[in-house]
Amino acid sequence: xxxxxxxxMGETLSTLVDQLQGYHGQRSTVINDIAEKYKIVVTQCKxxxxxxxxxxxxxxxxxxxxxxxxHEVRAMAWMAxxxxxxxxxxAGQFDTSELVAKIDALNPAERIAVxxxxxxxxxxxxxxxxxxxx
Numbered sequence: 001x002x003x004x005x006x007x008x009m010g011e012t013l014s015t016l017v018d019q020l021q022g023y024h025g026q027r028s029t030v031i032n033d034i035a036e037k038y039k040i041v042v043t044q045c046k047x048x049x050x051x052x053x054x055x056x057x058x059x060x061x062x063x064x065x066x067x068x069x070x071h072e073v074r075a076m077a078w079m080a081x082x083x084x085x086x087x088x089x090x091a092g093q094f095d096t097s098e099l100v101a102k103i104d105a106l107n108p109a110e111r112i113a114v115x116x117x118x119x120x121x122x123x124x125x126x127x128x129x130x131x132x133x134x
Contacts, residue, residue: 042116045109053099054133057114058121059083066115073111077104 009017017030024030049057060083066072080103084096106114117132 041109042113045107045113046117047102047106047110047114049099049102049114049133051130051133053102054117055130056080056083056087056096056099057103058118059087061115061118062122066119069112069115072115073108076106076111076114 013031013034016034017027020030020033021027024033057080060079064079077100081100084100087096103111103114120132
């Protein structure tokens with residue numbers, strides 16, 4: 001079902017829409033195109049992490065409010081390392097240093113995908129969706 005919500009476009013989205021509107025025409029077409037591209041990035045660039053590694057990343061971002069997304073992408077390995085340093089003992093059931101190395105090696109698109117799936121995990125109002133990590 002198609003929805004017709006009124007939205008506030010922040011500076012980033014507004015700039016992208018203005019840049020692409022000449023090619024696409026309607027603003028809604030541009031916004032849908034941007035969303036489709038984002039969907040491709042987060043589905044095609046989802047990194048290969050174990051279930052425990054995914055859950056550790058979710059734990060690292062538990063209660064975290066996302067701010068400047070460029071900073072979030074750049075600081076991801078640090079977030080993982082900080083969580084591991086302060087993690088409960090059950091987090092040590094796998095090689096946590098390997099997780100930090102994996103996160104550090106991710107490209108920006110893969111890191112955006114991690115943030116996307118973490119947000120889904122914590123935003124699911126019906127309980128956490130563990131199946132997406134299998």
